Amino acid sequence: MSKANTIAPRDTAAPRNIGTMLKDLDWRRYVIYIGFVVVFLFFAVLLRDQGFLSPQNLLNIFRQTATITVIAVGMTYVISCAEIDLSVGSVAGLSSVCTAMALSQWGLIPGILAGLAVGLVVGSINGALVSLLGIPSFLVTLGMLGIAVGVAQWITASAPQPILNDTFNMLFGSGDFGPVPGLVVWSAIFVAIGAVVLNRTKFGRQVLATGGNRNAAEFTGINTKRIKFQVLLISGMVASVAGMLYAGRLQSGRFQWGAGDELSAIAAVILGGTSLFGGFGSIVGTLFGALLIGLINNGLILAGLDSSQQQVVRGAIIILAVALARKK
Amino acid sequence: MNTADNVVEMRSISKGFNGVSVLRDVSFDVRKGEVHALAGGNGAGKSTLMKILQGVYQADAGEIIIGGKPTVINSIHDAKAAGIGMVFQEFSLVPSLTVAQNIFLSAEPLGAGGLIDDRAAVRRARELFAEMEVTVDPQAEVSRLGTAYWQLTEIAKALSQDAQVLIMDEPTASLARHESEALFELIDRLKERGISIIYISHRMDEVYRLADRITILRDGSRLLTEPLTNVTPEQIVEGIVGKKIEGELAYRERDRVDHEGAPLLEVRGLNAGRRVKDVSFALRPGEILGLAGLMGSGRTELARALFGIDRRDSGDILIRGEKVSLTSPQQAIDAGIALIPEDRRAQGLVLDHSVRDNLLLPLLGQIKRGPLLDSNKGKDLSSSLIKKFAVKVAHPHRPVRLLSGGNQQKVVIAKWLGTDPDILILDEPTAGVDIGTKSEILDMIRELASAGKAVIVISSEYPELLAVSDRVLVLKDGSVIRDIPRSNIADEEYLQLAVQGV
Numbered sequence: 001m002s003k004a005n006t007i008a009p010r011d012t013a014a015p016r017n018i019g020t021m022l023k024d025l026d027w028r029r030y031v032i033y034i035g036f037v038v039v040f041l042f043f044a045v046l047l048r049d050q051g052f053l054s055p056q057n058l059l060n061i062f063r064q065t066a067t068i069t070v071i072a073v074g075m076t077y078v079i080s081c082a083e084i085d086l087s088v089g090s091v092a093g094l095s096s097v098c099t100a101m102a103l104s105q106w107g108l109i110p111g112i113l114a115g116l117a118v119g120l121v122v123g124s125i126n127g128a129l130v131s132l133l134g135i136p137s138f139l140v141t142l143g144m145l146g147i148a149v150g151v152a153q154w155i156t157a158s159a160p161q162p163i164l165n166d167t168f169n170m171l172f173g174s175g176d177f178g179p180v181p182g183l184v185v186w187s188a189i190f191v192a193i194g195a196v197v198l199n200r201t202k203f204g205r206q207v208l209a210t211g212g213n214r215n216a217a218e219f220t221g222i223n224t225k226r227i228k229f230q231v232l233l234i235s236g237m238v239a240s241v242a243g244m245l246y247a248g249r250l251q252s253g254r255f256q257w258g259a260g261d262e263l264s265a266i267a268a269v270i271l272g273g274t275s276l277f278g279g280f281g282s283i284v285g286t287l288f289g290a291l292l293i294g295l296i297n298n299g300l301i302l303a304g305l306d307s308s309q310q311q312v313v314r315g316a317i318i319i320l321a322v323a324l325a326r327k328k
Numbered sequence: 329m330n331t332a333d334n335v336v337e338m339r340s341i342s343k344g345f346n347g348v349s350v351l352r353d354v355s356f357d358v359r360k361g362e363v364h365a366l367a368g369g370n371g372a373g374k375s376t377l378m379k380i381l382q383g384v385y386q387a388d389a390g391e392i393i394i395g396g397k398p399t400v401i402n403s404i405h406d407a408k409a410a411g412i413g414m415v416f417q418e419f420s421l422v423p424s425l426t427v428a429q430n431i432f433l434s435a436e437p438l439g440a441g442g443l444i445d446d447r448a449a450v451r452r453a454r455e456l457f458a459e460m461e462v463t464v465d466p467q468a469e470v471s472r473l474g475t476a477y478w479q480l481t482e483i484a485k486a487l488s489q490d491a492q493v494l495i496m497d498e499p500t501a502s503l504a505r506h507e508s509e510a511l512f513e514l515i516d517r518l519k520e521r522g523i524s525i526i527y528i529s530h531r532m533d534e535v536y537r538l539a540d541r542i543t544i545l546r547d548g549s550r551l552l553t554e555p556l557t558n559v560t561p562e563q564i565v566e567g568i569v570g571k572k573i574e575g576e577l578a579y580r581e582r583d584r585v586d587h588e589g590a591p592l593l594e595v596r597g598l599n600a601g602r603r604v605k606d607v608s609f610a611l612r613p614g615e616i617l618g619l620a621g622l623m624g625s626g627r628t629e630l631a632r633a634l635f636g637i638d639r640r641d642s643g644d645i646l647i648r649g650e651k652v653s654l655t656s657p658q659q660a661i662d663a664g665i666a667l668i669p670e671d672r673r674a675q676g677l678v679l680d681h682s683v684r685d686n687l688l689l690p691l692l693g694q695i696k697r698g699p700l701l702d703s704n705k706g707k708d709l710s711s712s713l714i715k716k717f718a719v720k721v722a723h724p725h726r727p728v729r730l731l732s733g734g735n736q737q738k739v740v741i742a743k744w745l746g747t748d749p750d751i752l753i754l755d756e757p758t759a760g761v762d763i764g765t766k767s768e769i770l771d772m773i774r775e776l777a778s779a780g781k782a783v784i785v786i787s788s789e790y791p792e793l794l795a796v797s798d799r800v801l802v803l804k805d806g807s808v809i810r811d812i813p814r815s816n817i818a819d820e821e822y823l824q825l826a827v828q829g830v
Contacts, residue, residue, distance in 0.1 A: 279424030
């Protein structure tokens with residue numbers, strides 16, 4: 001190869017030493033793992049006498065973050081497609097009450113189908129309004145947040161809907177698979193499927209391309225409207241499953257289940273390194289983002305902070321992490 | 329040569345938009361393994377012709393024959409299937425994906441279980457780049473690469489789809505010199521492999537370096553198609569220049585600039601980024617300085633450096649003989665400089681705000697009473713600006729969005745003149761403006777200079793530059809190559825040749 005053909009490789013030079021290697025490292029993508037380890041070690045030392053490292057406590061962290069993890073997997077698709085879904089928390093709430101009501105009326109399968117139907121309907125409406133009418137997803141899903149929680153409150157007259165079906169409760173959240181809590185299995189399944197689909201399938205690649213440069217995606221023959229519809233549909237469906245996990249774990253359907261989860265899920269996704277401007281998404285990062293939030297919650301409880309103080313510390317840590325992970 | 333050698337033949341293409349004819353009976357053909365240059369002035373129809381070939385537009389009349397067979401191209405997809413590849417600039421790539429992922433976007437190699445096999449994509453990308461004899465890391469994320477690599481990725485993408493004809497539109501506009509040279513060598517190699525290239529460029533040296541034949545369009549018709557060996561640079565320039573200067577745009581002698589007096593602005597050995605290299609010039613009160621140069625010659629970048637947007641690497645900027653440090657637009661404004669940017673919609677106006685609010689934005693300091701804004705003062709000030717600059721608007725409350733391009737541009741100019749700058753830089757002040765408003769804007773520029781302001785006008789429309797400038801600086805690759813008084817410029821062709829460095 002002649003020398004003249006080698007265009008000065010300013011940006012992609014092979015790292016010559018550790019210094020340039022560190023400089024070339026994309027911090028945004030790894031800050032979550034570093035942050036996770038740092039926070040974990042910090043609590044491990046500080047709270048060693050409060051039982052932070054006990055297997056029971058560690059499993060608890062997983063269990064407490066499971067629903068957020070599931071919701072955040074769907075949210076990763078939405079955000080890496082340069083959209084947002086604020087309705088996920090109230091979709092979970094609506095799904096929990098619909099499941100509970102259908103369960104007591106018609107039994108197990110209709111109950112599950114009712115929950116999924118909530119996600120199907122809400123996700124389709126969100127997706128259609130965004131992709132067909134071109135309304136910003138922020139506004140569509142903000143409106144849907146109110147509608148879904150309002151409907152859930154309305155049809156139940158604000159009353160909790162108990163679930164007495166043990167099979168359902170065991171399956172969705174209350175039961176264990178051997179030593180492993182069912183909730184952990186659920187989130188593992190969602191993370192695994194989510195990661196493979198996003199990284200290794202055409203659909204996943206098209207989601208990233210649409211989020212990264214919609215024009216380019218169109219020119220390459222990708223139907224970006226359909227992709228935007230699909231990510232919002234996925235997000236709604238996943239949120240409805242999360243609602244059933246709430247229902248199973250707490251053995252009831254209630255409109256408050258999932259309230260505020262959209263913020264935790266978005267925080268988990270952004271902490272995990274997914275770009276808020278679209279084009280890059282990491283499901284494994286999202287898992288660690290959710291775990292980090294769970295870790296912080298758990299540590300702060302063990303440290304004896306009350307819930308108001310927890311909120312302050314949690315907010316500060318999220319801002320700090322996102323500031324560290326921002327684009328240069 | 330018979331027609332069987334033509335990979336693409338466009339026969340008698342006509343196209344109009346809203347009853348305005350843009351292409352009239354244009355025929356264009358490309359032979360196998362040939363570089364065919366396509367030239368013509370603004371609005372000559374080059375891009376329309378290419379968009380028809382790419383399937384973006386459909387011709388009203390005429391036919392397209394590809395590989396000897398009449399072919400209907402109704403979409404970008406059809407064009408790709410027919411072997412037409414495009415090299416867009418920073419357009420068809422997804423910055424957050426890797427080079428290999430971009431090349432095979434929507435055509436990913438699939439492995440076990442229908443999952444994408446990224447390793448195979450990387451391997452095939454390596455093979456493509458090896459065939460092109462260039463070094464690009466297929467696993468690098470595109471956003472971390474320079475423009476030259478974007479282009480190579482685009483070319484590889486087109487080749488991966490078996491393109492037989494590549495359309496390149498001003499491909500060197502954003503490349504450094506050595507990068508351009510590498511691109512030319514690549515084009516030579518592609519030619520040897522039998523790939524044809526349609527090369528759109530205003531740069532004479534490139535056209536002579538690369539092209540086998542040239543087609544010149546003028547006002548929607550074909551002027552000529554000839555082997556390069558049969559045409560002189562003067563002929564090409566004549567072809568590009570097009571219509572004679574309209575009377576409205578003729579140069580008018582103004583009060584003579586005092587060339588002995590102290591300069592208002594002086595630039596000494598200015599270096600900024602890779603597009604402003606060792607630039608020196610002086611500008612006196614009352615003088616209009618035109619900046620001419622091809623796309624990517626550093627005109628806009630020079631303006632940005634003077635306005636404190638781009639960082640100055642070395643050299644000095646002096647205002648009234650005193651060195652100034654301009655590291656932000658605010659400092660430049662304080663020093664009496666105003667920049668009227670190239671893209672007024674994106675950089676000059678808040679489109680949904682009213683004419684009045686837009687006018688007052690840089691003047692808020694002048695209409696304050698205590699900590700609050702005095703709306704009466706604001707009304708008076710904006711009304712006087714609207715009147716002074718003859719902005720045609722029904723009411724100052726109307727959003728700027730509703731104004732015509734020319735009136736929007738007047739609002740941008742009026743807005744900055746409200747700050748009473750001494751030095752005014754206008755980047756493409758009449759782009760997208762109708763001819764009537766154009767001469768009004770040029771009159772405005774002349775008046776400002778006559779009032780003692782120093783003005784720098786950047787324009788790629790030579791008639792306009794010649795109409796107002798007292799002196800023209802010609803930039804090439806970021807350096808000043810000529811500094812010509814207006815009186816020494818006989819006509820537009822002279823300036824064209826100077827810009828080409830012929």
